[in-house]
Amino acid sequence: MKQQIIKAIEAYQVIYIYRHERPDPDAIGSQAGLAALIKANYPEKQVVLMGEDDESMHFLARMNKDTDEKPSGDALVIVCDTANTERIDGEGSEDGGKRIKIDHHPEVESYGDISWVQTESSSTCEMLVGLALEGESVFKWQIPADAARLLYAGIVGDTGRFQFSNTTPETLRCAAEMLEYDFDAAELITRFYKSEEKLVRFRGEVLTNFTLTGNGLGYMYITNDMLERYRLTVNESSAVINSFSDTEGLKAWVFFVEDTENQNYRVRLRSKGPVINEVAQNHNGGGHPMASGAKAKDKKETEDILEELDMLCKSYKETPDK
Ligand SMILES: [Mn+2]
Known part of the structure; x- marks a missing residue:
């Protein structure tokens, strides 16, 4: 499945990545983390982050706000962390040449030409760590530090800092893999959990x-x-x-x-x-x-x-x- 997804990424020049509306750190982390992985390994490809830009998520990523383009038949569409098509943030996800679903929610609606759903994973970001490691071992992928930071953030978010019951040994292994890279995890968590006075x-x-x-x-x-x-x-x-x-x-x-x-x-x-x-x-x-x-x-x-x-x-x- 992971290799099938990487081969689809390799086959397309333009890739649109979607996630669910009212995004949480796993939605943004998986969307932008996957984009960072693709950009690091295929710099010639064009990657578009779809969905409403959310200011509270700027410490993770910004959307490609200036684009109102939508995918055409020669683009690949990847939808992260979204159980059903109704919750997809942004238009046009059905208009690409191929659509891939990557998600850990219980399957509400099966969609996508390729559907990778793993409900035992804590987060979509945990699944993408698996994808990144597969890319590294089979396709000679590099994992850039910004991708590691984003994927780590999504795991932290969906597990409540590794406190919720969805935290498995595999979750911790995936998080540990990402901590090998050069980003400030303590600073990330501080930004995550600081609250405005109001x-x-x-x-x-x-x-x-x-x-x-x-x-x-x-x-x-x-x-x-x-x-x-x-x-x-x-x-x-x-x-x-x-x-x-x-x-x-x-x-x-x-x-x-x-x-x-x-x-x-x-x-x-x-x-x-x-x-x-x-x-x-x-x-x-x-x-x-x-x-x-x-x-x-x-x-x-x-x-x-x-x-x-x-x-x-x-x-x-x-x-x-x-
Ligand atoms: Mn999630």
Whole structure:
């Protein structure tokens, strides 16, 4: 599979790389990390990063903002970290000569002439470390330090600094491989986790006011009024998603963010045990078993979601402390 992908990269002069909308460090790291690998090893190729430019990700990469071109039949399209075509950020990913999917999410929609999906990987960046190492051993690829930095960043992001249950021995081996290269990992992590003052204060509001049910469901409504008070966008508010995750007795938690622009609620679900992505799928969303997103059209639907999640928490048996 990896060799098949590298051969496709070799066969095309123009390569468009996409990732999912509202990108996280794994989306950006995989997209820009793959671009850096291609540019280092095939300098004559043209690589275009597709999707909205996101300022909060500039410490990792910028998009090719000045381009409104789209792939044509003689271009290769690679989509990173995106389970279904609806979530692809940017137009035209179906217009290339060939489309490749590289992803670690549970398969929501199978797409791509080549589809490489590895749900046991912590991150798409972990998969791309495998691709880079295959390129190195079979195709004499060089791995530039900026690619190593980006791939490392994506692994750190999706594993929460190697703390989440998706961290495997292979994850650490891949991260260790990237640390061999010349970049400042400590500086990267500091930039990753520093928070603006308004976010720190907003976190204080969440920590003070979230609700915890008797069944172990934590929840918090983020009103538009709150967003305005802290001068935050709906997207920025996601930074506090794990702020009370260490609360004793908490099994799963959910944030409802009032999105006045789209007249609905952005729903962010997280879990430490109960499988919550089925609830997300019932409400216009999806994602991982322990981390999902959904949309609720009104307050009533948020209450339905709360009830479904609370029932899941109630029936979930925690493994006793060892
Ligand atoms: Mn990911």
